[in-house]
Amino acid sequence: MVKAIIDITDEANRILNILKAKYGLNDKSEAINIMAGKYEEEFLEPQLRPEYIKKAERIIKQKAISVGTVANLRKRYE
DSSP: OOOOOOOOOHHHHHHHHHHHHHHTOSSHHHHHHHHHHHHHHHHSSGGGSHHHHHHHHHHHHSOOOOOOSHHHHHHHHO
């Protein structure tokens, strides 16, 4: 485990307190760990998530359709 002394804004401090209360955490370090986990899920390497890989595999297996022109495409889906 890494120990760190950090400077945070008042707003960040309020957010950490809200997270502590919401999840019933013991201290702010647990709140920071939750924030880091959520950030990782949402923003870091989303293309490698298992659900993304399954979706990509389904798309790859689909057959391409030939529609010719844009007018033909519109007729097909209107």
